[in-house]
Amino acid sequence: MNENYYGVIMAGGVGTRFWPMSLTARPKQFIDILNTGETLIQQTFNRMTRVIPPENIFVVTSKMYANTVAEQLPAINVDNILCEPIRRNTAPCIAYAMHKIALKNPKAAMVVAPSDHIILKEDVFEEVILNALHAAVHNNWLLTLGIKPSRPDTGYGYIQFDESDTNDGEGNIFKVKSFTEKPELDLAKAFLQSGDFLWNSGIFVWSLPAILEAFTIWLPEISQIIARGKAWFYTPDEQSFIDKAFPTCKAISIDYGIMEKASNVYVHRADFGWSDLGTWGSLYENLSRDENGNAIVGKQVMAYDTKNSVIHVPNEKLVIIQGIDDAIIVENENILLICKKEDEQKLRFIVEDVRRKKGDKFV
């Protein structure tokens, strides 16, 4: 395995989109949401180790999840668990990992990935990542992985690529023309039809020199704030430096801060069964379904006259469903949610309402 290859897993999210499965105390990345026996961060870590030595993998997370990360990833070097004292979006998070890695290995090439996505075809993922790392090592490119869209999804960001500007032998790496935030349905349909757009996976590949240079050009303050602490990195004083310095970084995404501005941005087209699992609908798509189209997680669920529902309940609970179609039925930690699938987008308002009326203990 190439010792210059490094991985950075971003695991600071506190997403409530999967509420009540995902709670602030244990967000989605720490849940075995697909009932496979591994949590999403475990899947992400194990997937990376196909290409990257385990000791080269870093996880950036919130302080409150540091223990959970250590528990769930016994193979990780605990020095590689980086704790953000406060959330500052992805750019400061990546800058922190970047400078940590720079101290270890100036010849590093890095894969940066969210901790809570799923990828079904791990062998294809491995190929793509190796290809992208190889390209990143030999070019001063900032690579992002773009997923071949299969439907006009309005929940994803899109990347427009320049088909004429193919930069690898297999025709899978293209120069990026533009990034688009989540589009309206009509626009998404047009994107899909044009063939020039890919879903933005939020997985990045670049060499250390390339990303250092990009920060120096586009986000110099953030890079400098973190770099000032290098003397304390890998010492007992690192955390107290970060606790003071990190909050002074502005909160900005790597997409907005660098990828949308830099001219050396390329996309590696990929098709490896990816989902950001951002919605119950996407979870439903990724769970195996019975003959009635029900996606059931839970060992004692008995469904009668029930179709196309997603049911996610504890194994010890007997759950009887009679005549409820197209529903989301979830129980976790003494919270029960019963919701029509079509109303899923109302969940964020519901969660806010719960927070307002019941306080934080249920969120």
Add this chain to the structure above:
Amino acid sequence: MNENYYGVIMAGGVGTRFWPMSLTARPKQFIDILNTGETLIQQTFNRMTRVIPPENIFVVTSKMYANTVAEQLPAINVDNILCEPIRRNTAPCIAYAMHKIALKNPKAAMVVAPSDHIILKEDVFEEVILNALHAAVHNNWLLTLGIKPSRPDTGYGYIQFDESDTNDGEGNIFKVKSFTEKPELDLAKAFLQSGDFLWNSGIFVWSLPAILEAFTIWLPEISQIIARGKAWFYTPDEQSFIDKAFPTCKAISIDYGIMEKASNVYVHRADFGWSDLGTWGSLYENLSRDENGNAIVGKQVMAYDTKNSVIHVPNEKLVIIQGIDDAIIVENENILLICKKEDEQKLRFIVEDVRRKKGDKFV
């Protein structure tokens, strides 16, 4: 209070119609199903004490519920808890209580009532019972209480009365012409329209001599089997006698065994907000409902875009319902049921299916 008045509460039911609220280990009569602060048997007992001295009230129940009865009715004389070793329908149950009371007070008049019905207008109930007891003491009548029907309910038995044969000053006691089991809807509608039919409440009022005579005529074997044990009644040997004798009685209802056959059967018309709470639908009718028609028991239920549903969940559980109309949502003892109200009649098959697939522990 008249010391000749006695009460018999029948509390041996193991009904699963309210499953999973009602479980074999704790059936409906022992549950505060209306969330009033009292279980149904507590309500029944307390209602009786408006007319009957507490020490004159007997409860006939299954052995397995004897402790529950004693716990829930601290005012009861524990000698008055009669334990059936096996269920034998209502006639043997009533014969047992009858002979126990006969030993105490040959001048007794008795009210016999199920333990799991509700009566909203307790002052009207008190009036009716006093009137019926008075009539029973002065006549050799077997009285049953008939409820003025408010809808063509197909879940109740009906009593046809002879309007011309009014036997009390207020015109509320009539000779019974016939009993009808649960009718089809068309017949129930005809019953309602005719004005000659009342719902059969299963509440009986009679003097001890009248019911003793009726048993001697119509069910002599049952009466004799029980009467043979009189020497052991109120002694430590009573239970072992009953354990042997009771199962030798044939299983038969008092309705079929006596009331439908005897010629001295009268009905006292009444209208005191009665329901046998035999269905979730009837529970729904009897629970208070919010502005969206939802009947909610549970302190932390938040319902959005949800109408006409009955929700019965533990107070400590946060339950969020979004967009689910006309449903029954019940959680009890690690069992969750979600069912359309219109499918309620399928519940008994579901409960049987649960018993078959999961064994008795969930039933």
